[in-house]
Amino acid sequence: MELTLDQALQKGIEAHKAGQLQEADRYYTAILKANPNHPDANHNMGVLAVGVGKVEQAVSFFKKALEANSSIAQYWLSYIDALIKLEQIAEAKAMLEQAKSSGAKGVGFEQIECRLTNIPLPEGDQTHEDILVKAVDLRESGKYDEAINLLLHQTKQSSKDPNIPALLSHCYILSDNLEQAKIYLDVAKKINPNIASVGWNETRLLLKQAKVHEALAIATKANKLFPDDVDGLVALGSCLRVNGSFDESLKYLNKAI
Secondary structure (H helix, E strand, C coil), X not given: CCCCHHHHHHHHHHHHHCCCHHHHHHHHHHHHHHCCCCHHHHHHHHHHHHHCCCHXXXXXXXXXXXXXXXXXXXXXXHHHHHHHHCCCHHHHHHHHHHHHHCCCXXXXXXXXXXXXXXXXXXXXXXXXHHHHHHXXXXXXXXXXXXXXXXXXXXXXXXXXXXXXXXXXXXXXXXXXXXXXXXXXXXXXXXXXXXXXXXXXXXXXXXXXXXXXXXXXXXXXXXHHHCCCCHHHHHHHHHHHHHCCCHHHHHHHHHHHC
């Protein structure tokens, strides 16, 4: 039986959430063939494009989604975020003003505005390691948006370093932006899935998503690879606690301390 556009969209969203990106792409593409201006399909294709690093391509999808329906806040946020990633700051600011003029408001827009007015760019004599240290310091100080902007700038300079997207993923988790957290976690995993920060941030993301059994499996596997990593001990201890293994949890947390 042939699917309706709404049914195809739901199938695409389900595949997208499950990480089946090619399947999601197939559904979204089919929808756009039938209706090139479909707002949700355009937006979700943009999200897929960002996830594989094709941000310029994503911008065109986000623009079409907005042209079809400018009342959806997430369309504005995704579009402006993509412009920031491309370092088109003036255009991003203009789009934010246009969104606000259209009545857009909320925490997401406040965060975007903060990012656009406080974008910390690295000084010319700073090394790659200096940038990572500074980003970690910003994260530890609770300045997640500043850390994110610093790391987004650095991705253009060090696109092959998995530590950058892994740290970006953690900052987005702390900002409760789980969609972006997953995107950058996937980027880090593609570069090198076998580094400690990938395992711990996958654990954190799964915990945020209330997938406690999956989180415990990932944390246990990562701990075997990095048994003395403090972040890992805390992550594993947290997973054991939420899974009801309190004595085991204390063992790992005490070791971390």
